[in-house]
Amino acid sequence: MDHLLPYIPLLPLAGFLILAFAGRRLPGTVIAIIGAGSICASAAITLVLAVRFLQSPPDGGAYTQHVWQWISIGKLSVPFSLSLDALSLVFVFIITFVGALIHIYSVAFMRKDRDYARFFASMNLFVCAMLILVMADNLLLMYLGWEGVGLCSYLLIGFWYETPANSRAANKAFYITRIGDTAMAIGLFLLFKELETLNISEILSQSPAHFANDSNNITWIALLLLAGGMGKSAQLPFQTWLPDAMAGPSPVSALIHAATMVTAGVYLVARMHTVFELSPVAMTATAVVGALTLLVAGCTAVVQTDIKRILAYSTISQIGYMFLALGVGAWSAAIFHFFTHAFFKALLFLAAGVVIESLHHEHNIFKMGGLKNKMPVVFSCFLAGAAALAALPLVTAGFFSKDQILWYAWSAANGNVLLWIVALAGAFITAFYSTRLMLVVFWGEMKTQISEYPSRLMTVPLIVLAILSIVGGFIEWPHNLLHITLFSDHLQQVLPETSLKADLPPEIIFQVIAVLATFSAIWLGYYLYIKKTDLVHNWKQTPGNNAIIQFFYSGWGFDQLYHTLFVSPFLYITRINKADVIDQLYHGIARANVSMNRVLSVSQNGSLRWYVVGVLIGILFIITLQLIV
Amino acid sequence: MSFNPNTALIVASILLVLGLIGVLTRKNIIFMLLSVEIMLNAAGLAFVAAGAKWQQADGQVMFLFILAMAAAEVSVGLALVLQIYHQHKTLDVEELTELRDEHVNM
Numbered sequence: 001m002d003h004l005l006p007y008i009p010l011l012p013l014a015g016f017l018i019l020a021f022a023g024r025r026l027p028g029t030v031i032a033i034i035g036a037g038s039i040c041a042s043a044a045i046t047l048v049l050a051v052r053f054l055q056s057p058p059d060g061g062a063y064t065q066h067v068w069q070w071i072s073i074g075k076l077s078v079p080f081s082l083s084l085d086a087l088s089l090v091f092v093f094i095i096t097f098v099g100a101l102i103h104i105y106s107v108a109f110m111r112k113d114r115d116y117a118r119f120f121a122s123m124n125l126f127v128c129a130m131l132i133l134v135m136a137d138n139l140l141l142m143y144l145g146w147e148g149v150g151l152c153s154y155l156l157i158g159f160w161y162e163t164p165a166n167s168r169a170a171n172k173a174f175y176i177t178r179i180g181d182t183a184m185a186i187g188l189f190l191l192f193k194e195l196e197t198l199n200i201s202e203i204l205s206q207s208p209a210h211f212a213n214d215s216n217n218i219t220w221i222a223l224l225l226l227a228g229g230m231g232k233s234a235q236l237p238f239q240t241w242l243p244d245a246m247a248g249p250s251p252v253s254a255l256i257h258a259a260t261m262v263t264a265g266v267y268l269v270a271r272m273h274t275v276f277e278l279s280p281v282a283m284t285a286t287a288v289v290g291a292l293t294l295l296v297a298g299c300t301a302v303v304q305t306d307i308k309r310i311l312a313y314s315t316i317s318q319i320g321y322m323f324l325a326l327g328v329g330a331w332s333a334a335i336f337h338f339f340t341h342a343f344f345k346a347l348l349f350l351a352a353g354v355v356i357e358s359l360h361h362e363h364n365i366f367k368m369g370g371l372k373n374k375m376p377v378v379f380s381c382f383l384a385g386a387a388a389l390a391a392l393p394l395v396t397a398g399f400f401s402k403d404q405i406l407w408y409a410w411s412a413a414n415g416n417v418l419l420w421i422v423a424l425a426g427a428f429i430t431a432f433y434s435t436r437l438m439l440v441v442f443w444g445e446m447k448t449q450i451s452e453y454p455s456r457l458m459t460v461p462l463i464v465l466a467i468l469s470i471v472g473g474f475i476e477w478p479h480n481l482l483h484i485t486l487f488s489d490h491l492q493q494v495l496p497e498t499s500l501k502a503d504l505p506p507e508i509i510f511q512v513i514a515v516l517a518t519f520s521a522i523w524l525g526y527y528l529y530i531k532k533t534d535l536v537h538n539w540k541q542t543p544g545n546n547a548i549i550q551f552f553y554s555g556w557g558f559d560q561l562y563h564t565l566f567v568s569p570f571l572y573i574t575r576i577n578k579a580d581v582i583d584q585l586y587h588g589i590a591r592a593n594v595s596m597n598r599v600l601s602v603s604q605n606g607s608l609r610w611y612v613v614g615v616l617i618g619i620l621f622i623i624t625l626q627l628i629v
Numbered sequence: 630m631s632f633n634p635n636t637a638l639i640v641a642s643i644l645l646v647l648g649l650i651g652v653l654t655r656k657n658i659i660f661m662l663l664s665v666e667i668m669l670n671a672a673g674l675a676f677v678a679a680g681a682k683w684q685q686a687d688g689q690v691m692f693l694f695i696l697a698m699a700a701a702e703v704s705v706g707l708a709l710v711l712q713i714y715h716q717h718k719t720l721d722v723e724e725l726t727e728l729r730d731e732h733v734n735m
Contacts, residue, residue: 606729608661608722612652 004045005065005082008092009135011038011045012128016121023117035120036103039127043096053089054490061085061493064137071140075196083137083200086493090335091134091267094342098258099127101461105350106251108457109357113249119159123255126152130260134267139188139198142268146184146232149261150177156252157245169247176241180231184268187224190217191275204274211278222275222282226289229265233319236293240558242316246308250353253308257315258346263338266322273331273495283414287327291422294320296556298429302436303552306363307352310437313555314389315345317426321405324423328415330408331495332488336476337405339487340397343472344388347465351382354458355441359448365437370446377459379442384466390434390522391427393515397473402427404478406514407507413499420510428517435525443530479507637678644671658713658720662706669699 015038023031049063062085071078084092103123110119129148136142158170192198194217195206211218229235234242242262246253256262269276269286276282294317301313318341325334355378359368372379388398406427410420476487488497528536539545551557603614644667651664673692680688714720 601730604728604730606726608725609653616649 002063002065004049005063005084005135006067008042008045008049008096009082009128009131011042012124012131014038015124016128019117019121019124023121026117028111028116031117031120032107035117035124036100036107038124039096039100039103042127042131043100046092046096049084050089050093053084053086057086057493062088076192076198078138078140078198080141081137082132082135084135086490087267087270087335087495088134090339090491091263092131094258094263094339095127095130095134095260098342098346098465099255099260101464102251102254102258102346102350105254105353105458105461106249108455109251109353110249115159119156119249122152122155122159123252126156126255126260130264133264137200139191139200139203142200142271143185143188146181146228146264149232149264150174150181153177153245153256153261156256157248159248159252163247166247169241169244173241173245176238177231180228180238180265183224183231184228187221187228190221190224194221200271203272207274207278215279218275219279219281222272222279223285225268225272225275226282226286229268230289230323231265232268233262233265233323234316235265235289235320235323236296237558239293239297239316240555240562243309243312243555246306246312250308250349250356253312254346254349254353257312257349258342262315262319263322263342266319266326266334266338269323269326270331270335270495276326277329277496280414283327283329285327287324287414287419290320290323290325290327291419291426292320293317294324294426295422295429298426298433299552300555302429302433303549305365307356307365307368307437307441308349308363310365310433311345311348311352314348314430314433317430318345318389321402321423321426324409324419325405328408328412328419328498329496330405330412330415330498332491333401333404333408333498335491335495336487337401340388340401340469340472343465344385344396344398344469347381347385347462347469348389350458350462350465351378351385354378354454354462355382358450358452358454360451362448365440367447368441369444370442371450372442374446374450375453378454378462381459381462381466382442383438384469386434386438388469390431391514391518392522393511393518395470397469397471399518400473400476400478403511403514404476407478407510408498410510411500411504411507413501415501424514424517427514428521431518431521432525435522436529439525439529478511632681634678634682637681638675641671641675641678644668644674656721656723658710658722658725661722662703662710665706666699666703669695669702 015034018034019026019031026034053063062083064081064083066079066081068080069077070080103120106119106123110116113119126149129145129152131145133142133145133149136145154170154174157173158167160166161170188198191203195203195210197203197206207218231238242257245256248256276286297313297316297320301310301317304310304313318337322334322337322341325331325337354375355368355371356363358375362368384396388396390396391399391402393399406420406423409415409423410417475484477484479485540549554560603610648664648666648668648671651667652661655661655664673695676688676691676695678688680686680691710720713725717725719725
């Protein structure tokens with residue numbers, strides 16, 4: 001089976017190459033077949049491998065395939081070899097399956113775009129880079145995929161490059177993730193300096209012994225890797241690029257948010273779990289970053305009016321949950337939340353794309369409304385997604401994963417009450433803004449007429465994702481209910497089990513509190529946006545409250561902060577150095593030459609008399625010299 | 630009366646300076662040309678005087694050369710003067726400053 005492994009990233013790469021070089025000459029149907037077909041084929045191969053993997057796990061817990069030797073200099077040996085173990089299987093599954101559904105949806109969504117081929121070429125390369133990232137068996141190959149993902153996100157966010165704002169958003173995403181990437185590169189250098197290998201399994205097996213008496217270095221390495229993950233996963237303080245990344249087409253947002261890119265950070269931390277476990281500081285940092293991010297992004301999502309920005313901030317906040325889970329050592333809970341989040345977030349973005357498209361590209365949710373009966377399919381799909389995001393108990397996938405994280409935030413060895421309270425507050429906020437989004441968009445009166453209805457190619461992926469958002473969580477039940485642990489059993493081949501504190505209160509209390517929080521948030525949303533709509537309106541009138549709303553709306557002022565801290569000083573320096581200090585030196589040399597030339601030019605005045613005098617003086621000079629010497 | 634080379638050299642020097650002053654002060658090209666002829670003759674006189682002092686024929690040979698050269702020079706010079714007059718309708722050197730560097734404002 002191992003020989004099938006390279007084809008998973010290779011097929012999207014082939015799709016990219018064909019579309020990039022011949023795409024302009026191909027008819028639309030062929031482009032769609034190549035673009036979506038390559039990902040579907042990858043998904044089929046993944047399915048075959050996954051079935052085999054689950055039936056009989058391979059020796060050593062991973063399928064590996066050495067493709068070729070990439071770099072070999074001294075002690076540095078970097079093979080181009082892929083490996084598929086329990087953890088990367090989950091990621092590859094999500095990337096190819098959700099990716100395939102998004103591609104099928106895009107076939108109809110992007111049909112009228114004149115850069116149809118360029119779109120699918122970039123999407124295929126995106127998927128290919130992400131697959132290399134998660135299947136790499138060494139960190140340098142992973143870094144290749146890591147950078148490839150960054151490049152493709154740049155290409156796709158700035159897909160409609162004629163609008164300057166879109167290009168700016170693409171640049172912003174590129175610059176900010178670059179900060180994290182640089183930190184990660186330094187982390188890799190440190191790791192190689194210490195262990196003299198970049199092979200992931202060697203790092204994981206050697207580091208406990210190597211770093212036994214050296215907690216300083218390992219903390220630095222873990223923190224640098226964490227910074228890399230935070231950049232890609234849009235965690236505080238690098239979160240500002242993600243809301244602007246909404247400039248791209250809706251399928252791109254779905255792909256970035258659900259299947260690829262932003263989950264790379266989660267994968268990196270989970271992959272290097274041994275390194276993180278060796279450094280309690282880094283673990284705490286991960287948990288705190290996740291907790292802060294989920295709270296900040298959640299509060300921001302509550303006041304946004306652009307449907308895609310609400311979803312963007314909700315992604316940041318959900319990834320915050322994953323980081324929180326990673327930080328407290330609940331490895332499989334984090335990956336499980338990634339698993340369910342991929343379904344419902346892809347669903348929400350694709351459904352939002354449909355809504356935006358059918359309402360003349362209207363993004364403001366307060367200009368929507370009343371779509372419940374007009375678009376029943378989209379409505380029920382969106383409802384499933386929003387319910388999963390709000391973690392509606394027992395019937396949605398989001399509940400099972402988020403409940404686990406809430407439980408571990410308290411009960412895991414690294415967890416504490418504060419993290420649990422923040423996570424609970426985040427859950428309340430999430431449920432509230434999901435309800436608000438749902439009610440404002442689909443209930444009430446219609447404010448914009450529907451211009452077109454989605455085609456079947458667009459609704460089928462929505463339905464599939466909606467079903468997965470409901471049933472996707474049933475493979476892992478809480479310990480006190482049914483006790484099904486298929487997912488964590490699968491992951492525990494790779495990731496360690498979560499260690500719990502002693503003397504814990506029964507889990508059911510936490511679940512009841514979480515459920516109560518969800519329901520009260522839904523009720524609050526219903527009360528404020530259906531029953532007493534004037535309450536919110538009146539509340540907004542007070543200037544003090546309005547200032548709070550503005551503060552949240554701007555994403556806690558991070559953009560302004562970075563503008564004053566980094567952009568303005570830089571612009572100031574460029575302004576005062578407009579004339580370029582170094583250049584002045586060279587200008588000075590040039591000016592000296594020119595002025596000497598002017599001085600000598602005076603002698604060339606065209607007057608014969610002057611020349612005669614010149615000759616005379618010359619002769620006198622020579623004769624005098626002769627007499628003296 | 631005995632020949633004194635020193636006297637001849639002094640006369641030659643006076644002639645040379647007179648010619649030089651002529652070249653420097655005259656405005657008309659023809660007069661400048663005449664002044665140059667005077668300077669040439671001053672040089673010829675110096676050669677002859679030197680030849681007389683050392684009793685050598687070389688000085689007189691050089692004078693013949695100068696004479697031939699002066700004849701050639703005058704013919705070429707006068708031809709140039711004619712051309713200058715044709716083209717510029719003037720023989721004033723003050724006016725003839727076409728070779729001046731254009732960037733210099735005199």
